[in-house]
Amino acid sequence: MKELLIQLNDQSPKYKQIYERVRSLIEESVLPKNTKLPSIRQLAAILHVSRNTTLIAYAQLLAEGYIRSEEKRGYFVEAFEPIHLHQTLPTKSIMQKKEKPIIVDFRAGTVDQQAFPLKAWRRCSNEVLKEDMVYTYGEHQGDHLLRSQLSRYLLQSRGIQTTSEHIIIGSSTQQLLMHLSLFLKNRFSSVAVENPGYDGARLVFQLHGFHLHPVKIGIKGLSLEHLGKTPSKLVYLTPSHQFPTGVTMPVPERHQLLKWAETHNGFIIEDDYDSEFRYKQHPIPALLSLQHGARVIYLGTFSKAFIPSIRLSYMVLPQILIKPYLERFTGIEQCTSSIHQRTMGRFMEQGHWDSHIRKMRTTYKQKMHTLVTCLQNTFGETIEIIGPQSGLYVLVKIQGSTKEDELIQLALSLGVKVYPTSHYFLKQEEGTFIKLGFSNLSIEQIQLGVQLLKQAWRF
Amino acid sequence: MKELLIQLNDQSPKYKQIYERVRSLIEESVLPKNTKLPSIRQLAAILHVSRNTTLIAYAQLLAEGYIRSEEKRGYFVEAFEPIHLHQTLPTKSIMQKKEKPIIVDFRAGTVDQQAFPLKAWRRCSNEVLKEDMVYTYGEHQGDHLLRSQLSRYLLQSRGIQTTSEHIIIGSSTQQLLMHLSLFLKNRFSSVAVENPGYDGARLVFQLHGFHLHPVKIGIKGLSLEHLGKTPSKLVYLTPSHQFPTGVTMPVPERHQLLKWAETHNGFIIEDDYDSEFRYKQHPIPALLSLQHGARVIYLGTFSKAFIPSIRLSYMVLPQILIKPYLERFTGIEQCTSSIHQRTMGRFMEQGHWDSHIRKMRTTYKQKMHTLVTCLQNTFGETIEIIGPQSGLYVLVKIQGSTKEDELIQLALSLGVKVYPTSHYFLKQEEGTFIKLGFSNLSIEQIQLGVQLLKQAWRF
Numbered sequence: 017m018k019e020l021l022i023q024l025n026d027q028s029p030k031y032k033q034i035y036e037r038v039r040s041l042i043e044e045s046v047l048p049k050n051t052k053l054p055s056i057r058q059l060a061a062i063l064h065v066s067r068n069t070t071l072i073a074y075a076q077l078l079a080e081g082y083i084r085s086e087e088k089r090g091y092f093v094e095a096f097e098p099i100h101l102h103q104t105l106p107t108k109s110i111m112q113k114k115e116k117p118i119i120v121d122f123r124a125g126t127v128d129q130q131a132f133p134l135k136a137w138r139r140c141s142n143e144v145l146k147e148d149m150v151y152t153y154g155e156h157q158g159d160h161l162l163r164s165q166l167s168r169y170l171l172q173s174r175g176i177q178t179t180s181e182h183i184i185i186g187s188s189t190q191q192l193l194m195h196l197s198l199f200l201k202n203r204f205s206s207v208a209v210e211n212p213g214y215d216g217a218r219l220v221f222q223l224h225g226f227h228l229h230p231v232k233i234g235i236k237g238l239s240l241e242h243l244g245k246t247p248s249k250l251v252y253l254t255p256s257h258q259f260p261t262g263v264t265m266p267v268p269e270r271h272q273l274l275k276w277a278e279t280h281n282g283f284i285i286e287d288d289y290d291s292e293f294r295y296k297q298h299p300i301p302a303l304l305s306l307q308h309g310a311r312v313i314y315l316g317t318f319s320k321a322f323i324p325s326i327r328l329s330y331m332v333l334p335q336i337l338i339k340p341y342l343e344r345f346t347g348i349e350q351c352t353s354s355i356h357q358r359t360m361g362r363f364m365e366q367g368h369w370d371s372h373i374r375k376m377r378t379t380y381k382q383k384m385h386t387l388v389t390c391l392q393n394t395f396g397e398t399i400e401i402i403g404p405q406s407g408l409y410v411l412v413k414i415q416g417s418t419k420e421d422e423l424i425q426l427a428l429s430l431g432v433k434v435y436p437t438s439h440y441f442l443k444q445e446e447g448t449f450i451k452l453g454f455s456n457l458s459i460e461q462i463q464l465g466v467q468l469l470k471q472a473w474r475f
Numbered sequence: 476m477k478e479l480l481i482q483l484n485d486q487s488p489k490y491k492q493i494y495e496r497v498r499s500l501i502e503e504s505v506l507p508k509n510t511k512l513p514s515i516r517q518l519a520a521i522l523h524v525s526r527n528t529t530l531i532a533y534a535q536l537l538a539e540g541y542i543r544s545e546e547k548r549g550y551f552v553e554a555f556e557p558i559h560l561h562q563t564l565p566t567k568s569i570m571q572k573k574e575k576p577i578i579v580d581f582r583a584g585t586v587d588q589q590a591f592p593l594k595a596w597r598r599c600s601n602e603v604l605k606e607d608m609v610y611t612y613g614e615h616q617g618d619h620l621l622r623s624q625l626s627r628y629l630l631q632s633r634g635i636q637t638t639s640e641h642i643i644i645g646s647s648t649q650q651l652l653m654h655l656s657l658f659l660k661n662r663f664s665s666v667a668v669e670n671p672g673y674d675g676a677r678l679v680f681q682l683h684g685f686h687l688h689p690v691k692i693g694i695k696g697l698s699l700e701h702l703g704k705t706p707s708k709l710v711y712l713t714p715s716h717q718f719p720t721g722v723t724m725p726v727p728e729r730h731q732l733l734k735w736a737e738t739h740n741g742f743i744i745e746d747d748y749d750s751e752f753r754y755k756q757h758p759i760p761a762l763l764s765l766q767h768g769a770r771v772i773y774l775g776t777f778s779k780a781f782i783p784s785i786r787l788s789y790m791v792l793p794q795i796l797i798k799p800y801l802e803r804f805t806g807i808e809q810c811t812s813s814i815h816q817r818t819m820g821r822f823m824e825q826g827h828w829d830s831h832i833r834k835m836r837t838t839y840k841q842k843m844h845t846l847v848t849c850l851q852n853t854f855g856e857t858i859e860i861i862g863p864q865s866g867l868y869v870l871v872k873i874q875g876s877t878k879e880d881e882l883i884q885l886a887l888s889l890g891v892k893v894y895p896t897s898h899y900f901l902k903q904e905e906g907t908f909i910k911l912g913f914s915n916l917s918i919e920q921i922q923l924g925v926q927l928l929k930q931a932w933r934f
Contacts (some may be wrong), residue, residue: 127610138604145597151586151915153783159799187646187786187810194653198682219806224655324612325813347678351646353812354784457611 017091020054023065030065034073037075042082042096053083053091068471072430075464079117079431087460119431120465124453127323131379133372140362144355154354157342158185161361166316166330169364173373174291175305176314178332184341187327187352189287189317190220196285196313197224198329199344200250204282208248210238212440214259216250217287230442233258237265240272249282255303256291256452260411260440260451262403270303277311283337284312292321292373294406295381301346304332313337318360320408323374327354380408383454383462390466391452398475402449409453411437416475420448426472432465478505479513481522481861489524493532501541501555511854512542512550527930531889534923538576538890543681546919559881578890582898583868583912592831593861599821603814612918613813616801617644617789620820625775625789629824632832633750634764635773637791646786646811648746649679655744655772656683656792658803663742667707669697671899673718676711676746689901692717696724699731708741714762715750719870719899719910721862729762736770742796743771751780751832753865754840763791771902772796777819779867780832785815839867842913842921849925857934861908868912870896879907882932889931891924 022037024030041047054062059070074091077083083091098229144150149159157163163180170176181228186192197220207221212232218228229246232239238253255265255273284301304312314332322328333341363369388404391412400413412424420436427434435451454462481496483489485923500506513521533550536542542550550589571767603609616622622639629635645651656679666680670689674747677687688705697712714724714732724732736743744761763771773791781787792800822828850871859872879895884912886893894910913921 053747125612129607129610134604138601141600141604142597146602148588150784151588151591151782153584153778154786187812188808190808191650191810216806216808223803223807223820319612323610325609327810327812344682347675348682349647349649349675351650351786351810353646353786356812356814363862 020059024063024065030063031069031072031076032068034059034063034065035076038073038077039080039082042093045096047093049093049095051093052089053093055090055126058471068467069462072469072471075119075431075468076117079119087458087459090410117431118433120457120461120468121433122435122454122457122465123433124322124435124451124455125320126453126456128379128455131372131376132323133368136366136368136412137359137363140366140368141355141359143362144358149354149358152354154350154352154357156346156350157362158183158350158352159354159357161365161425162319162357163330165361165364167379169369170316170332174191174288175301176332177305182332182338184331184396185350185352186329186331187356188319188329189315190216191351192315192329192331193217193220193285194224195276195345197221197226197335197340200283202224204248204250206246206248206250208246208251209442210253210258211442212260212437213252213442214254214287215439218442221252228442233261233263235263236269237263237368238273240269240276243273243276248283249280251277251282252285252287254287254289256288256300257294257403257407259289260285260403260406260409260437260449262405262409262411264300264405267300267306269298270306274303274307274310276313282311283334285315286312287315289315290320290407291316293377293380293408295377295384296405301468309335311336321376322360322369326353326360328352328356328360358471380455383457383459384410386459386462387452387454387466390463392473394466394470395475408455412450412452414448414450414473416448418473420450422450423450423473427469430468430472432468432472434469479518479521483524489522490531490535491526493518493522493524493529494535497532498539498541501552504555506552508552510552511548512552514549527926530733530923530926531930534578534732534927538578544919545918550894553760554620576890577892579916579920579927580892581868581911581913581916581924582892583894583910583914584779584783585912585915585921587838587914590751590835591782592827595827596818596822597824599825599827600814600818602700603817606817608813608817610810611813611903613809613811613816614811615805617642617811618808618813618816618820620824621816622789624820624823624828626924628828629773629775629791633747634760636764641791641794641797642788642809643792644809644816645788645790647788648748648774649675649811650666651774651788651790652676652679652744653683654804654807656680656685658796658800659742660684662706663709665705665707665709666744667702667705667710668901669712669717670894670901671719672711672901673713673746674898677901680711686692687901692720692722694722695728696722697732699728699735702732702735703705708739708742709736709744710736711744711746713746713748715747716746716753716862716866718746719868719896719908721866721868723759723864723865726765729759729765733762733766733769733771741770742793743769744774745771746774747755748774748776748924749779749866750775752836752839752867754843755864768794770795780835781828785812785819787811787815787819795882800892839914842916842918843869845918845921846911846913846925849922853925853929854934867914868910871909871911873907873909873932875907875930877907882907882909886928889927891931893928 019041024033056067056070060067081094084094085091163183166183167178167180201224206227206229208229208231209218210233229248231242237255237258287407288302303313304310317329388401391401402411420438437449437451478500483492515526515529519526543553544550622642625642626637626639660683665686665688667688667690668677669692688707690701696714696717747761763769763773776788847860850860861870863869879897896908896910
């Protein structure tokens, strides 16, 4: 492919020269639609440049739609429509703009779109639209079918023995925490929270006037020693996959924590937001499952394991709280779509939920493995990977003095979006932690993303 | 139909004897499936009893599934399946049980199921399921398409000039009031509320620690004189169709109220929950539409005019509040299904919403007319009908000393469910008010219901 035998000069970055050359060859139709381009390795060899140089040039062409990548086949020229292009692209190349297009987005809290069981969900949803309940406000505590399916699922997957009478449906973890805050604020003036921890939960407690006591996170999760030193009798935590560090609280510590709640007449709010995805061992039993009559309020959500747009979460209240809770909220209508609730009930009843979770566990396990392997191979010991045993993201601890902001900007300059963690900390820790999610990235995108990060960070 | 020539005795109520005779004729297959029965009038003439007597007997047979009513054709014998019957019916007749089956339910807050545009909604919903937004958390303030459609609709239908930037989507009036309470409680310690008024709103304010100042309702809605005597600078009201009395605040009073808010640096929370259904005149413009920069927080809902199960409401914030509100709730996720939001956006965009509202206005107008005419013809001056100009229910004020509970029980004894209003009052008024909704009743059911009420109440 002699058109690509470019004479590279030193006046601008080499990847930019390659990008511009290929782009103009496509715009001038010298390289027509569907032409197969040389691989990243081949082009690097032809031009005597590093593979990273050709990789970045291709990534840019990909992002702008000049070329496409076909799995295991390589890169191909896309259809070029000059008129359309003039409308959507500025006259100067995007390369010269400050804001890069995003090539790989390591956002956590996304969902694998390819794997979503759209047909089964739509079928259940359309069935539900024929039911009379569509015309009503729905059950106060949440749809009974969904609650009964949840009680079955919680036993099977988390060892939690409960009944639909103890389950309250809500639209999100935050919405349920709002109700809990209103319910508990007369008995408790403060709440102990993890540090680092989920800022969205802290915000809800603050909005309701709770005083916050940050408690350190160690390798066994929330430090029970520190918890004991706070005056709080109420604690909010994520014991199974600590948010955001990913550590897990072992069983002996769980028993100690349950004991703490009993001794103090306190309550534990256990947020089990992504327990569905554990890759290396069987899930550790939920706090709620460890002790009969445990003083635990258990929270779960469909946002991570299914989709966030239906806004569907749930909580399990202990026996001693269920009656006063329901009494307190008599007259407050359920705020979650009863159509989605019933649809999820049918979806679970028909077995789609179990198979979806099984499938996603395999998919996400493979993605996690790819991300961790790529990171280790590329960065070696200059980084530490935290929390790869479960969940849909890892934290990367970076040695040295480079600040979070700078790392994010460097990544962005090559079109990679990575995420900060400093807002999870109430008191800043040593070192810099970057968050990388992968749920909606393909294996190839994960690989490309890590390569680009290496290029951007240069350590 | 000589089988129906029953010899009536005085040992039990006549309607009961007729009911039992017809029932056994059907059970013994003397009257086979699909036999046309004499009309209520004919049977009354044959047996020399009043029409109410035959009406109640038929109503009972209808409720138990022995006969069916076909519009404009009359009453027919239903298929009788003895085995099935033995399983579901107790050996003794339902007539002897304390709990009557409900024949006519005058519940408000229901929806006309026949008229629901199921196909268009399902089509929009299935289109939306193909969109990428299904896999995301959705926009913080609410779906942009829905907000832009709402701003168009609010201008057209309520004269409100606003932009999508001022609209916040929520899942229900109560949920939006919860957020407003959290937002406003630092500036206001009390709120003035209508008496009688919406108890669901009062409950939310109370949960958030507001002191309530009840303000009397007159024929022009909330008494501005009484409002002026309270220390509140925040007022929650339903000016267009006062809940539950149905009165409307005239335009001059609206201007006075706006002036009050301005003078006091206060805010008006205008709940416009069913303004879509006004039958006698053009809707009075919303408070928010009367003055540029009005200190009004406007609330609307899809629960009454569409369906409650999707849990979709909205509010319009004044310019001075929008920025601080959004700042306060940064980090709090939208809790309304973004699938339903986008579906409603498409539904409105494609014109289905406007035609649905037009159609429902005609349907509900006819039902309201039937209810009011029947009540007037049947009860004359012994009752007063309040609020027939708009909305989906009326209040019936009953003279005399019969208590609310007793009226409800008497109605129930003939299978009619009517609703109390005493929980809307913070201080009890003179007279007894019964609430009658009609949205999901047919014209025939409304007529039958009023006849049964006459029989039950006997005044």
